[in-house]
Amino acid sequence: MFYSTLFIDLDDTLYPAQNGLWQLIKERIRQYMRERLGIPAEIVPELSQRYFLEYGTTLRGLQANYSVDMLDYLNYVHDVPLQDYLAPNPALRAILDSIPVRKFIFTNADAAHAQRVLTHLGIESCFAGIVDIVAVAPYCKPMPEAFEIARALAGEPDPRRCVMIDDLPRTTRAARACGLCALLYGQAQPHPDADAAFDDWSLLPALLNGRNGCTPKTFGL
Missing domain, CATH: 1.10.150.450 (DNA polymerase; domain 1)
Known part of the structure; x- marks a missing residue:
């Protein structure tokens, strides 16, 4: 079984955590x-x-x-000057476009903030939609109900066909518990709360292409 849906966190994931x-x-x-x-x-x-x-x-x-x-x-x-912190990232756009599955932002922020971030990064067209904290209310990541709502909104009933990318181990741990495969962004070393970890977006396509199921052994950098 191959994945069909990629959920990607927003803040500190799609841009460097150290940018302030x-x-x-x-x-x-x-x-x-x-x-x-x-x-x-x-x-x-x-x-x-x-x-x-x-x-x-x-x-x-x-x-x-x-x-x-x-x-x-x-x-x-979220009333902050994004233009002082973010700039178009054509390399990230090319990477995301090279992955032929539906991609959704899944964030504990709101959709308006997410859309602004995506626009400043120049990657808004890479995503099929945004699952925000309003959409999953009264829940939020890492609550299991939030993952259920996200899958329903994405139209994917099978969690095994979903991948979650997040910078917080508690979120990847919760995603795994809900049956999704989880990738921890921001560190290169394996982590017990994720199926794999990576710190460079250029590694993502190869990481996903090595996956033909939903068990951790199918991941590899």
């Missing part, structure tokens, strides 16, 4: 907590991280414990 964009978004999240919700500044960093770990995202934690409008939050935290 996610750090800026993280600061916008903390600013929202301080200024919109009145949470004392001294507890904001710890609370944001605790919600991320307990609820999957800081947003889901804030929704559970405060009166938070999801769209207001998403618009606020």
